[in-house]
Amino acid sequence: MARLGIYTLDFRFYYRVLHLLKEWDVPFVSIEKPGDIPSDVPVVLSSVDDIVIQFEQIRDNDAMRAIRRAVPYLLDKKLFNEIFIGIDPGPKPGVAVLADRVLIEAFELGDVFSVAKNIENIITGYNTNFMSIRIGNGDKPNREKIIQELRNVDVPIDIVDEDGTSMPHKTHDNIISAARIANIENFNKEKVSRVKKSKRRTQIEKEFVTIKAFL
Known part of the structure; x- marks a missing residue:
């Protein structure tokens, strides 16, 4: 079962993503260390102000747009x-x-x-x-x-x-x-x-x- 990862220091972005993922009933996990990402996470969501990590990452300040861009990864594709x-x-x-x-x-x-x-x-x-x-x-x-x-x-x-x-x-x-x-x-x-x-x-x-x- 795939989950979306959330790695951000932007609390507003974090809680907006959190709210939408719960609304969509999509599983997720909060990432504390970008070097320690669970194997069932195909992509990580971050705000544009967060650092770039060495992992598949979507950086966007719009939570809904970030989730929509991430959805294909849950189906094992990028688009x-x-x-x-x-x-x-x-x-x-x-x-x-x-x-x-x-x-x-x-x-x-x-x-x-x-x-x-x-x-x-x-x-x-x-x-x-x-x-x-x-x-x-x-x-x-x-x-x-x-x-x-x-x-x-x-x-x-x-x-x-x-x-x-x-x-x-x-x-x-x-x-x-x-x-x-x-x-x-x-x-x-x-x-x-x-x-x-x-x-x-x-x-x-x-x-x-x-x-x-x-x-």
């Missing part, structure tokens, strides 16, 4: 081959990141005007050979707002058929729908329609390979 960002349009858009067919993160935004900043942060955060944005073709008014918000994003955008991506939920789940949109070429509407309604985390783990499978 992803391809990333698809799924967006389920609506007043509270769902966003999901599918990297090399692994669901890395999925979340809901408070409004359509938060889309651009969050997508730009995802784009600058992950290292990948290819990245594309997939937006569901539902909710045309909000979809058009989202496209307008993303007008300056330098990543290909595709509008995809989201038919069936909200099944079998009586209450639409933007997060699960966004994950299905990101993975649209592998989405099986007939199979999903036979699945009983379950909690979001359970549903996600039934349908997708998540980062937890590698930890």
Whole structure:
């Protein structure tokens, strides 16, 4: 089981990384001596003010960006081959990141005007050979707002058929729908329609390979 290492004298950076890793449920270890790093740690996170160590190290003052740059190491690689960002349009858009067919993160935004900043942060955060944005073709008014918000994003955008991506939920789940949109070429509407309604985390783990499978 791989863990991320944290080596820093920047307490603000440390606690921000700590909070996010706990939120992501990613195992980690605090490194006290850079010459004594556990064998299950593929990469160490540090702030830009920390010293350069003789080990694979990501130095960044943005905790979320540092973690996103570190995620491929947990999958035994330095960068992803391809990333698809799924967006389920609506007043509270769902966003999901599918990297090399692994669901890395999925979340809901408070409004359509938060889309651009969050997508730009995802784009600058992950290292990948290819990245594309997939937006569901539902909710045309909000979809058009989202496209307008993303007008300056330098990543290909595709509008995809989201038919069936909200099944079998009586209450639409933007997060699960966004994950299905990101993975649209592998989405099986007939199979999903036979699945009983379950909690979001359970549903996600039934349908997708998540980062937890590698930890």
